[in-house]
Amino acid sequence: MAKAQETVLEINLTALEHNYRYLKTKISSKTKFLGVVKAFAYGSDAVSIAQKLVALGADYLAVAYTEEGVSLRNAGIKIPILVLHPQIVSFDTIIERCLEPNLYSERILTAFITAAERHQQKIYPIHLKFNTGLNRLGFNAKDIPSIVKKLSETTAVKVLSIFSHLAASEDLEEKDFTLNQIKNFNIISTQIDAALPYIPFKHLANTSGIINYPEAHFDMVRSGIGLYGFGNDIDEDKNFIPVATLKTNISQIHYLEPNESVGYNRAFTSNKKIKTATLPLGHADGIGREYGNGKGVVCVHGYYAPIIGNTCMDMIMVDVTDIDCSEGDEVIVFGNKPTATEFAAGANTISYEVLTGISQRVKRVIVEQQNSINI
Numbered sequence: 001m002a003k004a005q006e007t008v009l010e011i012n013l014t015a016l017e018h019n020y021r022y023l024k025t026k027i028s029s030k031t032k033f034l035g036v037v038k039a040f041a042y043g044s045d046a047v048s049i050a051q052k053l054v055a056l057g058a059d060y061l062a063v064a065y066t067e068e069g070v071s072l073r074n075a076g077i078k079i080p081i082l083v084l085h086p087q088i089v090s091f092d093t094i095i096e097r098c099l100e101p102n103l104y105s106e107r108i109l110t111a112f113i114t115a116a117e118r119h120q121q122k123i124y125p126i127h128l129k130f131n132t133g134l135n136r137l138g139f140n141a142k143d144i145p146s147i148v149k150k151l152s153e154t155t156a157v158k159v160l161s162i163f164s165h166l167a168a169s170e171d172l173e174e175k176d177f178t179l180n181q182i183k184n185f186n187i188i189s190t191q192i193d194a195a196l197p198y199i200p201f202k203h204l205a206n207t208s209g210i211i212n213y214p215e216a217h218f219d220m221v222r223s224g225i226g227l228y229g230f231g232n233d234i235d236e237d238k239n240f241i242p243v244a245t246l247k248t249n250i251s252q253i254h255y256l257e258p259n260e261s262v263g264y265n266r267a268f269t270s271n272k273k274i275k276t277a278t279l280p281l282g283h284a285d286g287i288g289r290e291y292g293n294g295k296g297v298v299c300v301h302g303y304y305a306p307i308i309g310n311t312c313m314d315m316i317m318v319d320v321t322d323i324d325c326s327e328g329d330e331v332i333v334f335g336n337k338p339t340a341t342e343f344a345a346g347a348n349t350i351s352y353e354v355l356t357g358i359s360q361r362v363k364r365v366i367v368e369q370q371n372s373i374n375i
């Protein structure tokens with residue numbers, strides 16, 4: 001793969017294929033697969049990820065907001081797209097672009113039925129989300145009678161699926177809580193199946209749900225972070241390959257004497273002779289100030305180099321005192337080493353945040369190896 005001559009986020013579609021195939025080994029051939037491509041496909045590139053997922057045979061895609069779904073439709077993506085958090089002002093666009101809304105409350109269900117009727121729709125596909133313990137979005141079980149009544153008064157919509165979301169599927173210390181969410185979802189499913197004149201399909205598991213709770217796979221699973229190469233667990237991570245690698249190169253090397261400082265506000269002062277490298281990325285690229293002052297650590301020729309001083313808008317400085325490196329040499333901010341999980345841990349956060357935080361200023365480069373990796 002080409003050496004970085006500027007800051008780029010390299011997106012490896014062969015790694016995506018590996019992760020997809022690995023996740024598929026975890027589920028039955030009858031279980032549908034939804035690829036979550038919200039937030040620019042976790043900060044990578046939604047269109048190329050979605051196109052690859054379609055080619056691999058994914059059944060569904062999901063985005064958070066309507067405009068994300070519109071971009072996929074504009075790129076020619078034809079498979080069903082679930083919009084996880086649609087806003088009422090976007091309902092006309094949802095219908096015009098054949099997107100499928102998650103409806104999670106009386107208010108939003110009523111508004112969508114009104115929009116579907118205004119567009120003279122018949123059995124427009126909708127998905128109902130139930131709250132089973134996350135307490136974020138979703139109807140509660142007690143809402144079922146009024147949902148069923150509302151649905152019986154219109155032919156404009158049809159409930160294609162019901163679903164819920166797990167709060168702590170990656171945390172086995174919360175196993176009892178998760179099992180209770182699964183139980184609640186089963187109870188809700190039974191009530192819905194009994195009350196509607198048709199049977200919607202069911203889905204509950206995210207990536208860690210796929211891995212840790214086979215009994216929660218139902219008719220479809222929804223994976224985001226796993227597709228991008230993370231298993232939310234040190235051992236499980238070994239089965240995945242990170243899709244995104246944030247690469248850059250050294251703009252300038254400085255040799256500093258003891259007591260010289262580095263960067264704004266002189267946040268770092270060395271007590272010995274050091275060698276520093278200045279890199280062309282900063283908080284405007286998504287490497288926030290929380291990564292400064294030793295919290296974030298990048299890799300130069302395989303060796304770890306901590307960020308020193310404060311993160312600037314367009315630059316960071318790293319300590320390369322013991323590393324044989326020159327101006328123009330490649331630097332890996334995260335990828336295989338350090339992984340986004342390891343890089344994020346320095347600033348007390350998680351892979352999801354560092355990946356989705358890489359700003360649109362960073363050029364995305366799509367790579368695909370000729371020979372796919374067999375698992």
Ligand SMILES: *Cc1c(COP(=O)(O)O)cnc(C)c1O
Pocket residue numbers: 036038084165205206207208222223224225226
């Ligand atoms: C983001 C999201 C997912 C994906 O979760 P991962 O942990 O990334 O697999 C699945 N379902 C819903 C409702 C989500 O919002």
